[in-house]
Amino acid sequence: MQYASIFPMTEQNKERKNVAIIGAGITGLSAAYYLQQAGHSAIVFEKGKRIGGAIQTTVEKGYLCEHGPNSLMVNDKRVADIITAAGLDPEVVIADAAANKRFIVHERKLHTLPSSPASFLTSPLFSFKAKARLLKEPFLAKREPEAGNEAFADFVRRRLGQEILDKAAGPFVSGIYAGDPNRLATRHAFPRLYALEQDHGSLFKGMFKTAREIKKGKGDTNRLAKREIISFKKGMEALPQGIESLLEEDSVFPETLLDSIKFDHKNKRWLIHWKCGKTTGQGSFSNVVITVPAHKISELPLEAKILDAVSTVPHLDYPPVSAMILGFKRSQVKHPLDGFGMLNALNEKSKMLGALFPSTLFPDRAPNDHVSINVMLGGSRTPDHANMSDSAMKASVMDELRRLLDIDGNPTFTKITRWKKAIPQLNLGYNNVLEQIEQCERKFPGIHFAGNYRGGISVGDCITSGSDLCDKISR
Secondary structure, three states: OOOOOOOOOOOOOOOOOEEEEEOOOHHHHHHHHHHHHOOOEEEEEOOOOOOOOOOOEEEEOOEEEEOOOOOEEEEEHHHHHHHHHOOOHHHEEEOOHHHHOEEEEEOOEEEEOOOOHHHHHHOOOOOHHHHHHHOOHHHOOOOOHHHOOOEHHHHHHHHOOHHHHHHHHHHHHHHHHOOOOOOEEHHHHOHHHHHHHHHHOOHHHHHHHHHHHHHOOOOOOOEEEEEEEEEEOOOOOHHHHHHHHHOOOOOEEOOOEEEEEEEEOOOOEEEEEEEEOOEEEEEEEOEEEEOOOHHHHHHOOEOHHHHHHOOOHHHOOOOOEEEEEEEEEHHHEOOOOOOOEEEEOOOOOOOOOEEEOHHHHOOOOOOOOEEEEEEEEEOOOOHHHHHOOHHHHHHHHHHHHHHHHOEOOOOOEEEEEEEOOOOOOOEOOHHHHHHHHHHHHHHOOOEEEOEOOEOOOOHHHHHHHHHHHHHHHHO
């Protein structure tokens, strides 16, 4: 079956944008939703059978397994609103209060990371020197904007000191990016921290002022005063499924291969040919949104001159990460698992990046009288750990877990997920990649590159990126 053009241009609909979105991850689905809400036409092409990208949930032997993101931080009104629109409010589960407690592995032992100024002052994790050094932060001069290409490790050392980097900030880089703090660019990987220094001259001064503005309803009107970590009763995959349910009928084309994506300079239109099973189709679009991972862009049937214009983007580093979900009888684990999880201090010799405690955070993540632990391995600093055999990985992890969490015996459940290319690293030099993307978008009007390598890697960031993209296309 052949379609001449699914979106013909007429005088009546010339202000209505016809948008093709490549990739049905959370960014693509969110963009489609916001575009349709704004009165535009939007369809989503997906190569695979399923939607949601890295958001994948399965249930096996009573264990709810998240193979990608484990939770969602709701700190933006747009994120809360799309959850409500999708009818997911009754499905929301809020993280247990224990989520406020985080553990750091230092010198082969678990330490509670301080969560308040008072607990920091009394914490045995940090030395008196580190505590005194932290008090200097509000009085330090800020780094000028032209020095914005600064590694996160240098930024933290400069403002907070080496010990804070080693035992707090560095471990969280492992938890968020599975990255190397000596390579990640502060300005791009942690833009809010960068902005605090630039706008207020101090991280502490900026945090206090921003908190007051949010409380008074000033500043960013989308920021919520109360932040919540949530998931859903049936797991994170409920979110992309819920957003898809908001889209117009026949808006998502799964198992669809694109044959060509060409730009008609004369008419400023994008011409796409595709194949879905034995059916072929073609369409003319005002805009094309590319939301596939950066390393997949070179696989798209874009014209050579477009691929040349973004030649550096597919080479962004995506280190491997493996996730091992382990289940135990509650009686096997002596540690109460009373926290969000644990991360390693930077100088800790460990096969693990860290671990989450899903059965503590949310209900029904493990069978009755059982617990689950989600261990992460690999990342930029130790990529080889993600590539160990299943047996070697399990043996290494269990040696550490037995010591740290006082576990008896072997797990009753094991599930390993391997991501050969996991999380994009916004390393030093990323600014050059961003400039190339922006130049391409100017040279070829109507093309947009989006995804977790641009605008933030969290699920919430991807949703708000979809909203921002709609605003940009609507202008």
